[in-house]
Amino acid sequence: MSVLVRAVDLTKEFRVGMIGGFRIIAVDEVNFEVREGEIFSIVGESGSGKTTIARMMLRLLRPTRGAILYRGKDVWKLKRREIKWFYREVQGIFQDPYATFNPVHKVDRVLNLVFQVFYPHTSERERRERIEEALKSVGLNPREVLGKYPHQLSGGQLQRIAIARALLIKPKLLVADEPVSMLDASTRIDVLNILAELRDREGVSTVLIGHDLSLAYYISDRVLVLYRGSIVEMGSVEDVFEKPLHPYTEMLLESIPRVDKKWEKRMEFKAEAEEREVYALSGCRFAPRCPYASSKCAERPPLTRVDKEHYVACWLYAKR
Ligand SMILES: Nc1ncnc2c1ncn2[C@@H]1O[C@H](COP(=O)(O)OP(=O)(O)OP(=O)(O)O)[C@@H](O)[C@H]1O
Ligand code: SF4
Ligand SMILES: [Mg+2]
The missing domain is CATH 3.40.50.300 (P-loop containing nucleotide triphosphate hydrolases)
Known part of the structure; x- marks a missing residue:
């Protein structure tokens, strides 16, 4: 094609x-x-x-x-x-x-x-x-x-x-x-x-x-998931909707809010965060909302190919 x-x-x-x-x-x-x-x-x-x-x-x-x-x-x-x-x-x-x-x-x-x-x-x-x-x-x-x-x-x-x-x-x-x-x-x-x-x-x-x-x-046929100006995940519809990898995609797909304490806490934190702070983040922009964030995430995760057409930008799947 x-x-x-x-x-x-x-x-x-x-x-x-x-x-x-x-x-x-x-x-x-x-x-x-x-x-x-x-x-x-x-x-x-x-x-x-x-x-x-x-x-x-x-x-x-x-x-x-x-x-x-x-x-x-x-x-x-x-x-x-x-x-x-x-x-x-x-x-x-x-x-x-x-x-x-x-x-x-x-x-x-x-x-x-x-x-x-x-x-x-x-x-x-x-x-x-x-x-x-x-x-x-x-x-x-x-x-x-x-x-x-x-x-x-x-x-x-x-x-x-x-x-x-x-x-x-x-x-x-x-x-x-x-x-x-x-x-x-x-x-x-x-x-x-x-x-x-x-x-x-x-x-x-x-x-x-x-x-x-x-x-x-x-x-x-294919989907690109964008978060604050960056691609967080991209792939075929089957990849992204049936095998989502990025925490943000997972969150989007769970349209019913998760009553998981961890999520709620992070969500509150996001609400307080100034937009300018989020844009100033040099690491993963999803970090303030991410339940899996670690010290690694202070650095921007690269878009990594995990399958034929499936890409994700998250340290959980990338090799440093
Ligand atoms: N002309 C502009 N001047 C300054 N900031 C802008 C301008 N256009 C867009 N932005 C900013 O760029 C960011 C992306 O905006 P954009 O309109 O592309 O978002 P979007 O994904 O289309 O949102 P929506 O779903 O609300 O349509 C936002 O923070 C917005 O405020
Ligand atoms: S890079 Fe870190 S903060 Fe960003 S989505 Fe992955 S685990 Fe969460
Ligand atoms: Mg728009």
Whole structure:
């Protein structure tokens, strides 16, 4: 399977506050690849750096260090013509479908713009046909949605139109940042099924970002677990969900809080810890919450390969 995206030592620092401010390393030397025809999920709690990674993948945010390579090319070193090629292959889908559409224009306009920008030589008739085909492929009836303004449509319908728009471009990769978190539970599965169908039918890859582990389990091929900007675990769905290794992944998977004294104590400690202190930690960032933390953990654990595709960053599994 060929590699579409490679993140190489991908790092993003933000400066917060003016005088006496501090640096947040929102994404810290992250390495991963996204392959053709797979759904690759990035999961992690709020603030772990998911959106920052998505924006760097979409070339909306420049890395502080490291790079995003798309088909081997650094996306920030693309020439003008290549940038157009890049956005024909890579499209973003965002959390709030209402924000994707300009409220004063009918949704048709967003769909038509695709042709103006990417395929200007398409005839009126073909545009119409392709728009209808794309809408049908995401389970919409064109007659029900065309000619309407965003506020006349439901969030689920708009999110499907956003996907239909992306499909008109015929991308190879969708970067979907929490695409279903604002939709109701039944619509969520429908939208995710569309992504799975696209993968199976047309080999479109998706980077799926989200909080919801059960959805990631349902749809992904591989999963990356992020904690405070670092990869803590990565592997196939079976590896990560059925044989989790990292204490953080274990904790995430035990959605029912563990009434283990050890955990509770550590959790309290975390609540008190200042964000700046966590970011200033030179060792394992999970240490303040980890029941297995030892003196070793004052040093950053390397991402270690434990099985064919299974990686974990924890001293419990690494050799010094
Ligand atoms: N423009 C910015 N300036 C300063 N700090 C930022 C900026 N964007 C993000 N951050 C910080 O970087 C960290 C990662 O943010 P990011 O939005 O990537 O997290 P996330 O995993 O997408 O969270 P959520 O699940 O809440 O969407 C956070 O600590 C955030 O406050
Ligand atoms: S490196 Fe140490 S603190 Fe970090 S998760 Fe592993 S055992 Fe816990
Ligand atoms: Mg986010």
